[in-house]
Amino acid sequence: EPEVTQTPSHQVTQMGQEVILRCVPISNHLYFYWYRQILGQKVEFLVSFYNNEISEKSEIFDDQFSVERPDGSNFTLKIRSTKLEDSAMYFCASSEEGAKPQHFGDGTRLSIL
Amino acid sequence: QKEVEQNSGPLSVPEGAIASLNCTYSDRVSQSFFWYRQYSGKSPELIMSIYSNGDKEDGRFTAQLNKASQYVSLLIRDSQPSDSATYLCAVKSDSNYQLIWGAGTKLIIKP
Numbered sequence: 001e002p003e004v005t006q007t008p009s010h011q012v013t014q015m016g017q018e019v020i021l022r023c024v025p026i027s028n029h030l031y032f033y034w035y036r037q038i039l040g041q042k043v044e045f046l047v048s049f050y051n052n053e054i055s056e057k058s059e060i061f062d063d064q065f066s067v068e069r070p071d072g073s074n075f076t077l078k079i080r081s082t083k084l085e086d087s088a089m090y091f092c093a094s095s096e097e098g099a100k101p102q103h104f105g106d107g108t109r110l111s112i113l
Numbered sequence: 114q115k116e117v118e119q120n121s122g123p124l125s126v127p128e129g130a131i132a133s134l135n136c137t138y139s140d141r142v143s144q145s146f147f148w149y150r151q152y153s154g155k156s157p158e159l160i161m162s163i164y165s166n167g168d169k170e171d172g173r174f175t176a177q178l179n180k181a182s183q184y185v186s187l188l189i190r191d192s193q194p195s196d197s198a199t200y201l202c203a204v205k206s207d208s209n210y211q212l213i214w215g216a217g218t219k220l221i222i223k224p
Contacts (some may be wrong), residue, residue, distance in 0.1 A: 042217075099144070100162075102147075104157050
């Protein structure tokens, strides 16, 4: 069964450094998403992406965050200057259409020191 | 503020019994409803989706939706120890792309 793949599985970064999280969505999916989950808390929406542009973003997704689809398969989340509170699991998801179920990758655990 | 509420549990159910998980939501224009299972340290895994009032069955799982009461539930029949996980309710409206998530109910199936 097709799946969303995310790399790396664990990223450790010094505060203030830039980090790029990578995702390969399911190949025939058109909508892409990033969510995060701080340990012990709810899953939180960050951003959705369709037709090469951001379709929706949350308050969390401030100027420090950006997304990009640099080629036909990858979808990336960049955090420009990481803070301690950015430590979380980051999940990439994709869906065929906006209303259809979103399928999640295994996540990247981001640890900011 | 759009909210999705779930009882955090833990909900303890004997093996072979029916587990019943509940979720309420605040946004009346919500149109799409999803149940995800999340094992500790893992990502959410889609279990069921439901879009219209009534019941939807898939194997041992039944999702129930009542839009008038703003209530969605998940029944798990013949519960197995491998069903032990946190079950997340997620809700979406047609005007948004994002899923609004509940905090999840921790389910423990006792052998």
